[in-house]
Amino acid sequence: MKEVEMTRASKAMRFFLFNASVFITVGIWLTGFDKVHWFLYLVPGFFLFAALVGICPGLILAQKIFGKE
Secondary structure, three states: OHHHHHHEOOHHHHHHHHHHHHHHHHHHHHHOOOOOOHHHHHHHHHHHHHHHHOEOHHHHHHHHHHOOO
């Protein structure tokens, strides 16, 4: 159970991820959905998933590499 708590994003991190997802999506919209490569859609998708669920794969990977502090 403690392992799960360490890998969950805080409320501040979830808010940041949500805002980043919105800003990237607005940037894609302003550029034109047909002009942006499909790979760019993955970033706001992952950010939105992490913001809604609270499990951030990037945070888990960083803790595996650098340790838990």
